[in-house]
Structures are given as structure tokens and as C-alpha cells.
Amino acid sequence: MEQTNSDLKPNDARTDDWTARLHRATRATREDWLGRGISYLCIGVIILVVASMLWFITSKGIATFTQNHVNLWKFISGTNWSPNQGQIGALPMIVGSFAVTFAAAIVATPFAVGTAIFMTEIAPNKGRKFLQPVIELLVGIPSVVYGFIGLAVVVPFMRHLVGGSGFGIISATFVLFVMVLPTITTMTVDSLRAVPRFYKEASLALGATRWQTVSRVILRAATPGILTAIIFGMARAFGEALAVQMVIGNAAIMPKNLISPAATLTSQLTTGIGDTIDGTLPSNALWSLALILLLMSLFFNALVRLIAKRGQLSHER
């Protein structure tokens, strides 16, 4: 195309044709500008979406404190959640959310990492052909199905096992464990596969056993990736609403133990949002819960970034 362009410009004949050609951007450069433009545009769209959502949730979430003049500290430390009576203490939900998320991640991680090692190091063929499709399939099970299986199977099981009504943190943990397992496993598999092949070969060539190679070389090298996988799993657990809501009992009271009904931020949000009027205290209070969800995920992200940085430093990768 630039050939025809230059041919169409007779003025160029006055100046040194070659200088002009050399100064003009080449086809590759212009292609690169185009590429840059497209990719900048795309990232710009994402940034715009994130920014508008952040603004949206923040502006709605802080209305509780700016318009309804609720004391921030009372909101975080209060234990009485009755928005219709003007009492909004969010601590029970904060504790509930943290409890189920961490419990689910702690239970799921060994299973996920074990499975991932099996899929990449012990039986890569079986892993690729058989385990991976099944695990990917599980990601597609809607959370509401998990919730009802939880209600039909896990809750009665827990009732017989530990007593009580069966609703509570332990049931929610179990359901979430199954739900985050595919997420953590697939991402861990990805990060294990991303470990350069020669790391493994070097270790095996030095006479290390498979377990020594896995535990001291591959897992170490993949640690940032695995941590990201866990965080992603925790994010899913944290944000999961429909399934948890079915099995946790959804009671806005401080959880006394693992088998008493409790509530999470998301379960309270889904239960309540349809019955509130936009702009009133009950509605604003729920958006404040959403804001807490947001801040917590920011915190998690900062944490994983810190860990990843440390991992990089100690490995100087």
C-alpha cells in the first residue's frame, strides 16, 4: 500500500526520495501502531468496566455512612443485623465469610495440589485424557445445583454426624470445598506445566527421586502460580452466593461453633436485595456488605502479589 502512496506523491521528487523513505514509518511499524492501538483499546475497555464498577459499589456502599450517618466502627464490630430497625452490625457476616472461605481453601488445597501433581508428574496421560475433562466439566455445574445437592446430601449427613440442624459453617465448607476444587486444581496444573522442562530434567539427572524433584524443584518453582490458584479458589468461595445460602442456614448471628447456622456477606446480600428499596438504609447497608466484599478481595490480591514477589526474590527468577 505504501508503494502506491509514494507513487501518488510527485512532490517527493523534489526532496531526496531515499531520505523520505527512510524517515517514513515502515509497514511493520505502522502495523505495530495498529496492534498497539487495538490492544490498548481492549485493556482500556476492561479498565473502564472495573473503574465504573468500583465507583458504583463504593458510592452505594459508603452511603450508609455518609447519608444514614451510621458509625463505621459500629458497622464493623456490631453483632446485631436488623436493618429495618436501623441496627446494622456486620460482624457476623464478616466472620462467617472469612470462616467458610479459609476453611474451604485449607481443605481443598492439599487435594487440589495432590491431584495436580498426579495429573502432571505421575500419570500425565491419564491426567490429560481423563481427569482434566472431568474436572473442567465440574466447573460447569451451576452453583445452584451444588446448593441443592448440598441440601439433599451434605446437610442430612452433617446432621447425623455431628448433630444440630445440619446447617452451618461446616456444611458450607464442604460444599465450597467441592466447588473450588476444580478451580484450584486446573490452575495449579497450569502452573506446574509452566515449569520449564529442564528444571525437572536437571533434578532427575542429579539422581533425585520423583518426590524430591516434585517437592523441592517443581512445587517451589510453581509456588507463585499455586498461590494464585488458591487465591482464585478463595475468591470463588468468597463470592459464592446461591450454593452457600442453601446450606449455611443464613442466620445473621455470631457463629458460636462450626455447626450452628451462620451467614456470609453474599448470602445476606442475595437474600435481602430484592426486598429493599433503592436509597433506603436497608438497601445501602447491603451495598456496604458488597463494599466489604470488594475491599476483602483487594486485600487478597495485595497479599498474593506480596507472596509472588517474595517467591520471585528468593528464586531470582
Add this chain to the structure above:
Amino acid sequence: MNKGTKLAMGIAAMSLLLVGCGKATSSTSSSKSSSNEALSGKVTAVGSTALQPLAAKAGSQFTAKNSKVNLTVQGGGSGTGLSQVQSGAVSLGDSDIFAEEKAGIKASELTDHKVAVVGMGPVVNKDAGVKNLKMSQLKGIFTGKITNWKMVGGKDQKIVIINRAQGSGTRATFENAVLKGASAVKSQEQDSNGAVQKIVATTPGAVSYLAFSYFTNKLQALSVDNVTPTDNNVETNKWKIWSYEHMYTKGKPDKATAAFLSYMTSKDVQNSLVKDMGYISIHDMKVSKDAKGTITQN
């Protein structure tokens, strides 16, 4: 490699086209609603999940007769219905409660259309061993003073309260009739009839409350003060726990909406569909209730 770029551009063009199509259709549908020929237009009803099945069924019968009308019925909860109709986003706001009862809603701006009556009653798990309660006992259970079924003549079984979500219409109706201002003990909360139904059926000692249409033989529906939860008892107000199903409009409804409302309250619908689906016809009511809960004989 031009394939990739072409593909990307094609996809981008297609999505633009789709958005374009979207705009085009929206403008045609709005121009349709202003024409005066056969009844046409767009009616959106949003809100109460308790009214949703009836509204949806009546809506599909209505559109079968008026094929030019585009009618959609959505759930979302009474609060959503009221705030959406107030903001003018939808034509009908479905609600289980009077707009006056909901803080943040300017009831004077809205017009109430009562389209059905719903009776609600306490249900317990079959293992509780209770079939009748006094109103005071029911209140005692939900305020947390009575914690074991043997205190009200049932088995030695801990009571597990399943409440409805705070602010839900069903809960407001129940608390108005039973608790009368006392506040409920903190307990499990569920936001749908289906979930309550399942949980009460499977959890020993569970108690909750449901609209009559959700009573099943897996649950034990309770009598209160020896009055059985039947439609006839609601019509005479012998059974106290009931509420209207409202469809609110903002100002004067447009033609299609008005036609749908008069269809909903017509004898046809009230005597067949409403009853078939477990609601109570507004024409059968021998009493009426206002927003403050005052009962007057018709």
C-alpha cells in the same frame, strides 16, 4: 497473518451490528405503542415472587388474545417491584404489601390495584408432633421464648425456626398478624417459598410459614386457635394471616397495562385461574383490610 485480524474485525463488526439491531427494535416497539389500532405495547411487571406465577400465567393467556402486546413478568421481590415502578422503569410493580408499609416509597405517587388474596400459614416438620397452636404460642416460638416442641404439647425436639428474609412481604404479613410489633428472634432466613418448603420438610423440628399454595403432604400445616388454614376462613378473616397481592402503577396506566389489569380482576380470571393456582379471589372476600391493618366488613 491476515486471517486473525479479519476474524477479529468480523467479530467486532458483528457485535456492533447486534447492538445496532437492538436499537432499531427498541425504537419500533416504542412507536408501536403509540398507535391506536389493535391493542399493542409493552407491559413489564416486576416484583413479588408470590404473585409471579399467577401474573405469568394470566399474562400468557392475555397475550394469546392480544398478540401485539409484549408482556413480561419478572420476580425480584416486592421491594424491587415497588422501587422499579416508582422510578418508572417498569409499568407494573408487584407487591405483597401495601406501598405505605415500605419505607422509602412515596405511596401517594402510586395507584394500588389489588389482584388477589394470599393466605399464609405456619408449617412444621412432621416429626414435631404438633397440629394446632394458640396464637400466643406461635408468637412465643417466633420470639424465641418457646424453644422445644414439648413445651407446646409436641415431641421432645428442639425447635428450628426458618424465617423469611427481613423486609420480605411474606415476613411482614406474618409478623403483622402474629408478632404484632414484637421482634422475631434471630434465626435462619430463607428468601423463597421453595427453599422453605424443602428445608422444613427435611429438618426435624423445623417451623416456618408458607403461602397456602406451597402446602404439601410432606409438611404439617398448623391450625391456629383451632382455625384451619382454608380459603373460606381467610374470606371471613377468621384466619388472620393473609395479605393482598398488589399491582402498582405510577399515575395513569397506558392502554395495554390498563387492559391487562382489568383482565386480571375480571370474573373470568378471578374465578378460574386465581382459584386453580391456590390464591383467593378478591371478589370472594367478605372483609377488606387497609394499609394500617384495620379490617372492615364488606
Add this chain to the structure above:
Amino acid sequence: MNAKQKDFLATITINVIVAAVVGILFFLLAYILISGLPHVSWSFLTGTTDSFSGAGGIGVQLFNSFYLLVLTMLISIPISLGAGIYLAEYAKDNWRTHLIRSAIEVLSSLPSVVVGLFGFLLFVVKFKIGFSVISGAIALTFFNLPLLTRNIEESLSAVPRNQREAGLSLGMSKWKTEIGIILPVALPGIVTGVVLSAGRVFGEAAALIYTAGQSAPVTNFADWNPMDAASPLNPLRPAETLAVHIWKVNTEGLANNAAQLSAAASAVLIIAVLLFNLGARVLGNYLYRRVTASK
């Protein structure tokens, strides 16, 4: 205990863990399929739903799910491809890139119910598009974008450096190298990521309840003009998907066989996702062979 014994013990432990995981997974699948499949029939798959009880077939919902998935992918794949290329190729290692990455991770960890409510307030209420396929597709795009972008970036970065250098040394632009050399090599990984996110999109309910809506008006499957109100392709009609249908039947369904209906719908959903996964895998391999011209 010496290294060999440790190795043996570790292998045993991992095998036990995998057996447990496989056991759980198969219990889940078997539970869904066994309780659901007996109730699946041709009329169930193609029939229309009775809006009163929720009983009846799921034909419209099934179509809606696929249509919504296609629309979502049409919007989100180009955007996340561009964004993934930006992160893999153009982004410098500085605070701005860190900020962008954090933003993407935050977006991915937002609960889908919050995304749904955001979509509801923005598209349904503010832009007055109403409960519609397009509102739902955009809401799904929001939470699909971070997953896809991340996956594409990782797949691109995993391509060996020398391939990139080879392209550049031939005088190709960065963009052309990326599109012509790196992307085809990374394609199988990208396709897997798309499949994974498609699975999540397919099963998503919370984000759609308030955007695509919970009603499935009967559509005229003979009318394929996207401008007509009754056409299944009209992006402005409300569209209840299969996952939302399962949720609705479970929570508000009045049909006395609600449990069987939702089990059957769940089984159909799982099978659809399975077929989808297999199809995409075949497609991914095929693409890989075609674009890289390898045997």
C-alpha cells in the same frame, strides 16, 4: 526413612488423594445423572415451559443458554484477546501494569451477584434496555473478561521466547509476530480457557436473574429475523437460561414434580457442557494442526 521410601509414601498419598477427588467427582456426576436422566425425554428437551408451575419442557431455555453463550463470547473474546496481547507483549513491568493486573483480578473476584445487580441498575434501569439477552450477555462479559484475559495472557507468555525472537528477526512487527506466530501456537491453551469460561457462563445463574430475566416468552422458531419481537434471535427479548430455570424451579416452582424437573434440567445442563467441552477440544486440536501446519 530414605529418599526412596519417602518417594513411595508420597506416591501412595497422592494416589489416595486422587482417588478421593475422583470419588467425589463421580459421586456428583452420578448423582446428577441418575436422578435426572430418567426424566429426560424428547418432549422435555423441545417442549415449552408452563409459566405457572414451571412444569413442562425446556426447549426455549436450552436455546437461550446457547444463544447467550454465543453472544457473550462474541463480545468478550475480541476484547480479552486484545487485552491479553497487551499484557503479554506491550505491558512494561511498572506500577501501571501492576495496577491493571490488580484491577483484572479484582473484577474476577467480584461475586457474580454483584455483577448482576450492577448490570441490572446500569442496563435494565438506567439505559432502559429492559430484561434482555443483550443485558445478560454484557453482564456475563464482565465476569468472563478477567478469566479469559488471564488465560490468554498466560497461554501467550508460555510460548517459548525464541519463537518470538524468530519472528522479530525476520523483520515482522511485534503485532504480526503475536498474531501470526505466537497466537496459533498458544491456540490450544486459549481454547481450553474459552471452554472453561464457557462452562461457567453456561451454568451462571446469579448474574442473570436480574439482567436476562426469569421469563422465557414463547418464541417463534420459524422467524429468524433478529428485528422481530418474537424471533429467537432478537437480542432485546427476555431470556431465561437453563441455569436460571433450575434455580427458579427449585425456589419457586409449584409443580409437584419440581424436584424431578430440576434434576432433569441439571442433567441436560451437564451433558450440554460435556458435549461442548468435547467439541471445543476437537476444534482446538484441529485448529492447532491447521494453523501450525504440523501433522
